[in-house]
Amino acid sequence: MTDVVVGIVGFRCAQAIAECLASLDGSSHPVRAVYVCENGGAAGFAELEAVLRDRFGGEGVPADGVSGEIDRGVVLRPAGAGHAVGEIRLLRARHNLGYAGAINAMIAALASRPDWSALWILNPDTEPRPDALAALVAHARAGGYGIVGSRLIVKDSGRVQLYGGRWRHWLGRGYNIGLGAAADSPVDRAAVERAQQYVSGAAMYVSRDYIAQVGPMSEDYFLYAEEVDWCLRRRGFRLGYAHESVVLHDHGATIGSSVDRRARSPLSVFLDERNRLILTRRFYPAAFPVAAVATLLLTGQYLRAGAVRNFRVALAGWWAGLRGETGRPRRLGPAGAPEL
Template sequence: MNPGATPPRVAVVVLNWNRTADTIECLASLARVTYPGAEIVVVDNGSRPSPREQVLAQFPSVTYLENPHNLGYAGGNNVGLRYALAHGHQYVCVLNNDTVVEPDFLRAAVAAAESDPRIAVVGVKVLAFRDPSKVWVAYGKLTYGHGLVQLVGFYADDSRFAVACDVDWVPGTALLLRRSALEQIGLFDEEFFAYHEDVDWCTAAREAGWRVVFAPSARILHKGHGTSGQGYVTPRQYLSGHNMVLFVRKHARWYQALRFLAAQLAALPLQYLTRRWRGEQAGVFLKIRGMLDALRGRPLPLEELGLR
């Protein structure tokens, strides 16, 4: 940004689903950001009971939107994205509610985005909440291996994570999205519901000729609670399997799809044996079921998974 220029209008969308304490701590950190005039938009994804009064009592200046039921990460954040676009914001930061931001994170992210109009999205350096000397995740690589993607992080915050760079994708923990890119590419694909929608959007952006950039000077802390349960036998396994296949069908070339298939055939038996020893083999079956449902085009069993 040029000194003295009017800074771009930015909205920060924070999605909440039954984790109000985390959301309040996140909002408290956002109240200290140095970026001028950012609008904070809380989207509640059908929490029971509704935290509306509690949130607005402590943060009366936030914009509060409420969904009737859980729309997932993709659908819930899309509500906030639509609001931000309708109200003229030039950038929208999608931020997980289990994060605490550094005061200058938004200023640094916007500065990175403003350096090149071809940048569709900026990802930030995500540090571990309990040990901020460690990088939780910086960015991701698209491998078409057994996990489809590889996260880059989980190391000390050193020179490996000190330089801005173009990457395959940046995680949805915190994304700064450019308005014109959203208008061209569209919002998050709600078929993904949760998990891999960030990979999908970044891939679509790169396919359309946009840049996806990691900005290490923008920093946040991440607790990593998640909203689909802890442990291995959780809805996350179903959604992971389902959405990997959905992504491959949507984006992969034939040789990439073949690589993904070979990786699954090699990895799933080993995963079953490992998880069976731990009594967690049901998680592997959930993952396989998700894959098969995606191949067959079946709707997500959200009520059965406890997600609605």
């Protein structure tokens, strides 16, 4: 039996995390532990702890090994029998670490644990089906993959969000393989694996060997594109796709990355535009001049959608990417709230 730890990054979305954990608790494959890194400060952490205690019961005890960017840790052990989840470890970040920073803080906390062989990273707004993890474990073991993705289904529409992703370096944009297909459409799994260049960060199963040999996620992006970077750095590891691993995704519910350009949060718009250029320059330098022009032209989509404010934000993100700005956005407030 492969011992799997789940990692979730939170930012003041306690109810969404509780729903995700409720789905995980029905898994047919046991979950050794769930680590949740809360980026939303003391208030976000207090709400998360209260919601999860109310949902799963059990007494919280201080976690050991808290250090670095984590200033508090609490361990919850679900009360009663029949739980797939062994324990829930809540980590409070000293400040908003961003997505990769929070993942890396969890990886650092896991370093001294001998009892895990894979980290399953999930977005708070996902709901794994009961057999999703078992399918991932079986596929990863059979193929010797470093990272394996699931079949992501948009919760509202019931259509495929993606099987895997490709990076269109001339446009500086990702491409979702399978986008819009019926949830139960037949798929050539091997063809998906040949075509994909990255696995979605919303649900990515990463082996401990991969983390040890490739290293942690890059924190240059803060949010968006870091999973693409991680996969493009994969050395000799293979990327897998487990079609029988189905994960529902309430796409954009927790971070404001709505498909409606008028409804998108300014932070998501800024980072989306900036990080496309960061990644393209890093991995496809020959394509960067073309991608820079293409991404600038494509910001006009915000104007056509009537999202004038977000058009200005998109231009600011594009300019930041052109200048090579990385890491925490300069306009992000000290409490972690976007000030764009």
